[in-house]
Amino acid sequence: MATPERVAIAAAGVITPIGQDLEAFWSALVTGASGISQIERVPVADLRVQRGGEVKKLGRIKDWRGVPDCRATRLLIAAADDLCAQAAFRPLPLDPARVGVVVGTALGGVEEGEKALAGDRRRLPGALYDAPGWNLARWLGARGPVITVSTACASGAAAMAVGADLLRAGEADAVVAGGYDALCRFVLRGFDALRSLTRDEVRPFDRRRSGLLLGEAGALALLVRERDLPRARLGTLLGYGSASDGFHIAAPEPEGRGLERAVRAALADARLSPGDVDFVSAHGTATPLNDRIETAALKRALGARAHQIPINSIKGSLGHTMGAAAALEAFMCLLSAQRGLIPPTLHLEEPDPECDLDYVPGCARAARPRIMLSTSMGFGGCNGALVLEAA
Amino acid sequence: MRAPAVRALGVLTGRAQPGGAPPILTLGRPERPGDRFRRATRECLLALAAVDAMLEDGKAPRAAIAGERTALLYVTAAAYGASNRAFIERHGGGGTHFAYTAPAVVPAEVAIEFGVTGPYGILIGGAPATLRAIGQAARLLDAGSCDRALLLAVEIFEECADLYARHRRFNRWPLVETAACLWLERGEGELRFESVRGGGPAAPMGRGGERFAAGPLADLREWLDRATAGPLELAGRWRDERARLGWSLVTSHARDSAA
Numbered sequence: 001m002a003t004p005e006r007v008a009i010a011a012a013g014v015i016t017p018i019g020q021d022l023e024a025f026w027s028a029l030v031t032g033a034s035g036i037s038q039i040e041r042v043p044v045a046d047l048r049v050q051r052g053g054e055v056k057k058l059g060r061i062k063d064w065r066g067v068p069d070c071r072a073t074r075l076l077i078a079a080a081d082d083l084c085a086q087a088a089f090r091p092l093p094l095d096p097a098r099v100g101v102v103v104g105t106a107l108g109g110v111e112e113g114e115k116a117l118a119g120d121r122r123r124l125p126g127a128l129y130d131a132p133g134w135n136l137a138r139w140l141g142a143r144g145p146v147i148t149v150s151t152a153c154a155s156g157a158a159a160m161a162v163g164a165d166l167l168r169a170g171e172a173d174a175v176v177a178g179g180y181d182a183l184c185r186f187v188l189r190g191f192d193a194l195r196s197l198t199r200d201e202v203r204p205f206d207r208r209r210s211g212l213l214l215g216e217a218g219a220l221a222l223l224v225r226e227r228d229l230p231r232a233r234l235g236t237l238l239g240y241g242s243a244s245d246g247f248h249i250a251a252p253e254p255e256g257r258g259l260e261r262a263v264r265a266a267l268a269d270a271r272l273s274p275g276d277v278d279f280v281s282a283h284g285t286a287t288p289l290n291d292r293i294e295t296a297a298l299k300r301a302l303g304a305r306a307h308q309i310p311i312n313s314i315k316g317s318l319g320h321t322m323g324a325a326a327a328l329e330a331f332m333c334l335l336s337a338q339r340g341l342i343p344p345t346l347h348l349e350e351p352d353p354e355c356d357l358d359y360v361p362g363c364a365r366a367a368r369p370r371i372m373l374s375t376s377m378g379f380g381g382c383n384g385a386l387v388l389e390a391a
Numbered sequence: 392m393r394a395p396a397v398r399a400l401g402v403l404t405g406r407a408q409p410g411g412a413p414p415i416l417t418l419g420r421p422e423r424p425g426d427r428f429r430r431a432t433r434e435c436l437l438a439l440a441a442v443d444a445m446l447e448d449g450k451a452p453r454a455a456i457a458g459e460r461t462a463l464l465y466v467t468a469a470a471y472g473a474s475n476r477a478f479i480e481r482h483g484g485g486g487t488h489f490a491y492t493a494p495a496v497v498p499a500e501v502a503i504e505f506g507v508t509g510p511y512g513i514l515i516g517g518a519p520a521t522l523r524a525i526g527q528a529a530r531l532l533d534a535g536s537c538d539r540a541l542l543l544a545v546e547i548f549e550e551c552a553d554l555y556a557r558h559r560r561f562n563r564w565p566l567v568e569t570a571a572c573l574w575l576e577r578g579e580g581e582l583r584f585e586s587v588r589g590g591g592p593a594a595p596m597g598r599g600g601e602r603f604a605a606g607p608l609a610d611l612r613e614w615l616d617r618a619t620a621g622p623l624e625l626a627g628r629w630r631d632e633r634a635r636l637g638w639s640l641v642t643s644h645a646r647d648s649a650a
Contacts, residue, residue: 097588106493108515110475116554117479124554128469129494129515134630143588146632147523148515152495158512165530169392171586186479190489244463244511246502250490258508261459265510265536379490380499382511 003271006226007164008233009388012178012331013083015075016217017053017318021082025328026335028317029343030364035318036202036213041071042185049197052183053215053319067139070112070123071182071216072132075324076103077139079218080176087222100144100172102163103133103220104155104179105323106378108148111184132180144172151242152378153283155179156219156326157386161240163223173228178220181322187214194250196287201347204284204313205291205355212285215319219327235334236389238272238371241265245381252289256297258383259283259375263301266373266385274302277309277387278369279342281329282359283377284313285320290377295355298375310367312360316346326376330386333372337390340368395529396578398539398643399451401444402612403437404599405568414565416600417549432477432491434470434545435500437570441543442501445572456574457506462537464524465498466544468517468603468629473550498543501572509537518627519586519634521607525575525625526584526636532577542573544605569605571612580639587633603629607636615642 014021017035018028028035035053044050061067061077108129116123125131130148137146145166149158156179163177181187191197191214198211226236243261247253267273280302282294291313299306314332321328336342341364348361369390376384405416420433421440428436446453474492478484490496494513501507512527514520521544528540548555548566555566602609607625614623625636 110492113472113475114479117476121554121557124558127472127475129471130468145523145586146588146630147520149513150494150515151511151513152493162512162514162527165527169526169530169584171584186475186492189484190478190486190492193484193489194486242510242512243459244499244502244508246499246506246508248503249496249499250486261508378495379493380495380497381502382495382499382513 005168007167007223007237008226008229009235009237009334010222010224010229010233011083011087012221012234013079013086014217014219014328014331015055015078016328017055017215022086029314029332030341032344032346032363033317034346039183044188047188047192049192049199052213053321054183055216065139067135068126070109070126072109072111072180073135075180075182075216075218076132076136079220080136080140083220083222094174096141096143098144098173099142100166100175101133101137101142102147102159102175102177103136104149104159105129105181106150106152106155107181107187107322108132110186111182114184114186140176151382151384152380153322153325154376154378154382154384155323157376157384160221160237160327160330160386164237167223167225175223176220177223178327179323180218181216181324183214183216202286202316202319203347204286204316204345205352205359206348207350207352209286209288209291211287212315213319215321217321217324217328219324219331233391235337235391238389239266239270239387241269241385243383245383247381250379252293252377253381254293256293258381259294259297259377260301262383262385263373263375266387270387272371272387274305276371277302277305277373279309279333279336279372280311281333281374282311282313283375284315286315292354295357298357306357310342310360310365311357312343312345314343326374326384329374330388333374333388337369340366342367392526392529392582393533394578394580394582394639395532395575396641396643398574398576399445399449400573400612400615401441401448402571402609403441403444404609415548415552416565416567418568418570430487431500432474434473434547435497438497438501438543438545439504441570441572442505445574449574453505456539456541459508460538461507462510462528462531462540463498463502463507464512464528464540464542466514466521466524466604467494467546470497470545470547473547476551497545501543517603517629518606519629519632521604522584522625522627522634522636526582528575529582532575540575542575544608545570546603546605563601565600567600567602569602569609571605571608573608576643578641580641583637585635588631
């Protein structure tokens with residue numbers, strides 16, 4: 001079978017609770033900073049857990065251009081603004097009709113739906129899950145395909161894969177792809193009701209782990225065909241795999257078979273074997289079930305290699321940023337390769353015997369991985385995996 | 392891109408309710424035995440019913456679509472609106488109610504019920520998203536990532552009828568609730584997708600009303616009721632995008648007959 005067209009990640013831009021641009025995000029990760037704080041923007045007094053990874057001081061939309069304003073859109077545009085700065089372009093250096101936008105989200109514009117149902121009916125069109133993606137396209141001036149994917153908390157990975165497909169199919173010459181989600185009452189109430197939030201620190205793979213905290217973020221990459229990019233890049237998107245659990249609407253399959261299939265599919269897509277993988281960014285939510293299941297799945301999918309390589313989770317630092325999580329984790333992988341440092345798994349202090357892989361506790365580790373795997377799991381049994389190559 | 396072949400297609404389409412004020416043709420809530428479905432949302436139950444209809448159309452047992460060699464793609468523009476609204480307005484909503492607000496849960500119920508564990512994808516948008524998803528399915532089949540691909544589309548409107556009525560200018564009427572599932576296999580011929588933003592040729596409106604993402608599958612059902620092979624063009628629009636899918640289609644049924 002022919003090798004698929006290689007797709008480069010030319011640049012990335014982010015806004016996160018630990019840093020409002022890519023450099024700040026990276027610095028906070030490697031120094032072990034935490035973005036978890038009391039949630040201030042929406043009322044939480046009635047909720048069991050009132051903390052999360054909230055982006056403080058998120059400014060109004062920069063260079064407004066008539067884009068409908070909502071927090072989800074602001075996160076996307078803040079990430080896009082950083083992306084434009086990182087890629088050193090604005091306006092887009094291409095025919096706008098050849099620039100696509102693909103974003104992943106678990107929540108879309110649902111906060112606009114909350115406001116509309118509370119009486120502000122003008123907000124209603126913004127409640128559709130694809131509204132923020134279209135707002136981003138308008139702000140960028142992109143006139144190519146605009147696609148929203150919503151595979152729950154695996155959305156960011158799926159969006160990058162769909163973006164790569166657009167390039168391979170010749171539908172676009174550049175794609176701005178990634179993910180976002182904003183903290184709002186809707187999701188905070190929902191996870192509170194699910195009892196999956198912790199009052200403690202988020203402790204991925206720790207024996208004492210007791211749940212996740214939610215975060216909000218925007219994370220976007222500029223994807224281009226590698227042959228069209230003469231200059232330096234962040235890395236290459238080599239492969240993607242997905243698989244359904246077919247088990248439960250909200251709980252992961254107990255053996256992690258779906259995640260295992262997704263990892264195998266991603267490696268096959270990248271034409272690589274488990275022995276090629278140098279580093280794994282785990283989904284690592286710090287729920288009792290997730291981390292044990294993910295460990296088992298990685299052991300089966302990677303075999304002996306799983307015990308030989310570093311694996312981390314950055315959710316202790318910024319919470320679970322839902323639609324943005326997989327894209328942020330992919331960027332962390334590429335920055336690790338570029339900077340020669342792997343960020344630690346924050347708050348991992350007492351390893352769980354059932355999570356017996358090298359989860360990088362303590363502080364950042366000197367290493368320069370070449371091939372990286374990033375895993376994601378979401379509601380509905382959505383499992384996704386990305387394979388990335390260092391520049 | 393190589394065109395997939397149609398193995399089967401199930402389409403459930405809404406009907407006018409006597410005295411119904413808003414021009415919405417509804418599908419109602421299908422009954423499904425089993426305690427597991429007690430709290431399932433209407434869009435989930437309709438998705439399951441659409442898969443049942445597809446299996447009936449293909450005269451295939453449930454086992455024929457089970458396993459990791461079946462891909463599942465889901466498209467919708469707004470089916471999640473009903474469950475999102477219910478959770479927002481039900482101030483004491485529980486965890487299960489919240490889980491059902493995720494668009495991903497609609498294909499998840501299909502995956503659980505029919506044992507589908509292969510690759511998946513979920514696109515949010517109108518008819519162009521569905522045409523793109525057919526292209527995604529074709530790519531998965533062509534790459535050997537699956538042996539069959541199911542494309543599920545669900546749109547429901549009744550629970551948000553008042554909201555749609557307030558924003559009539561955004562929609563064409565009547566709104567027709569539709570749940571559809573298309574079974575694709577490896578095929579022959581060519582599949583050509585084109586999309587234009589802003590200007591461009593007008594997309595024909597599906598007969599009988601607006602079905603958002605489910606429109607192209609309802610159009611395909613009408614075409615299949617008349618023919619089993621030949622060039623087909625599906626079209627649709629959403630926001631400022633107009634898309635067309637040129638499909639030199641041969642159904643699996645037609646291929647079997649020729650053999």
